[in-house]
Amino acid sequence: MLLVFWIFTKFADLVTYSLFGLEAGSRLGESVHFFFYDTTKIIFLLSIMIFFISIIRSYFPPEKTKKLLSNYRKITGHIMASLLGVVTPFCSCSSVPIFIGFVESGIPLGITFSFLITSPIVNEVALVMLYTIFGWKIGTLYLASGILVGIVGGIVIEALGMEKQVEEYVYQISAGESEVEELEWNDRIDFAKAEVKEIVSRVWKYVIIGIGIGAAIHGYAPAELLAEYAGPNNPLSVIAAVIVGIPLYSNAVGTIPIVEALMGKGVALGTALSFMMATTALSLPAMIILRKVIKPKLITVFVTVVGVSIIGVGYMFNFVM
Numbered sequence: 001m002l003l004v005f006w007i008f009t010k011f012a013d014l015v016t017y018s019l020f021g022l023e024a025g026s027r028l029g030e031s032v033h034f035f036f037y038d039t040t041k042i043i044f045l046l047s048i049m050i051f052f053i054s055i056i057r058s059y060f061p062p063e064k065t066k067k068l069l070s071n072y073r074k075i076t077g078h079i080m081a082s083l084l085g086v087v088t089p090f091c092s093c094s095s096v097p098i099f100i101g102f103v104e105s106g107i108p109l110g111i112t113f114s115f116l117i118t119s120p121i122v123n124e125v126a127l128v129m130l131y132t133i134f135g136w137k138i139g140t141l142y143l144a145s146g147i148l149v150g151i152v153g154g155i156v157i158e159a160l161g162m163e164k165q166v167e168e169y170v171y172q173i174s175a176g177e178s179e180v181e182e183l184e185w186n187d188r189i190d191f192a193k194a195e196v197k198e199i200v201s202r203v204w205k206y207v208i209i210g211i212g213i214g215a216a217i218h219g220y221a222p223a224e225l226l227a228e229y230a231g232p233n234n235p236l237s238v239i240a241a242v243i244v245g246i247p248l249y250s251n252a253v254g255t256i257p258i259v260e261a262l263m264g265k266g267v268a269l270g271t272a273l274s275f276m277m278a279t280t281a282l283s284l285p286a287m288i289i290l291r292k293v294i295k296p297k298l299i300t301v302f303v304t305v306v307g308v309s310i311i312g313v314g315y316m317f318n319f320v321m
Helices: 001-020 027-057 062-069 073-088 093-102 109-120 124-134 136-158 168-173 185-220 224-229 238-246 250-266 269-281 285-290 295-321
Strands: none
Touching: 001 027, 027 124, 027 250, 073 136, 073 250, 093 109, 093 168, 109 136, 109 269, 109 295, 124 136, 124 250, 136 269, 136 295, 185 250, 224 238, 238 269, 238 295, 250 269, 269 295, 285 295
């Protein structure tokens, strides 16, 4: 893998300094080099990881996931839902059918939310990239934190008894049991190839935007200013990062270049990762989509519980790292 990264570095050197003739060490040169290096690196990693992880995902279709979760209750159910959320990631566009499917299957509301919270936060492709870019310690802490946020969020929502805050029509939907198709190995390979094509074609623009923002931060953002206001010594930096992240929309993969650039400028790890979590789990577009199936009171509780949990995770990261 290090050899591959070396190739990406040489490619960025060639484009930035030889083709464009930019000066090494200049702000523009650093930004352009960051952009081409991260673009090739992340698209490559994205394609490779999606392929292998999609093979794992082929063993956990939504119907099988529902059947697994319907067998668990209480704390065990929340743990299982969060763990399944790691290996069966769904974006906000699929949250409504997933939510309806879980509720009509009789899965408790809190367990459903444990799944819905963890699934976008711990995007398994982004998780592998976190391991690759930031190391096993940060990747493992992020994984454990994302699962914990899902478990806590689901337990709190269940304890508050929010079932009446689901739109009535959701409970009236009745779907029959569908047969879970068992795939042959060649079918799983074909599924993985199709997932690579579909996911990369869907997320590449977010990756490019994220890398572009990261490149601008890398080359032009004043390190001293960011370190002062978003470093570990500012007690309000995590809260500010979550508030800023909520109105935005991206997936975890698209925010990784921004996190990488922010950390390179001295922003505290917990602050940067809290921004990433808030953007993926609490984005305004996701809340608008969820409004189709849940009422404003439950959305408010959801945002509050998850937001406070993410803030707690951010401070934990800043404390231990």
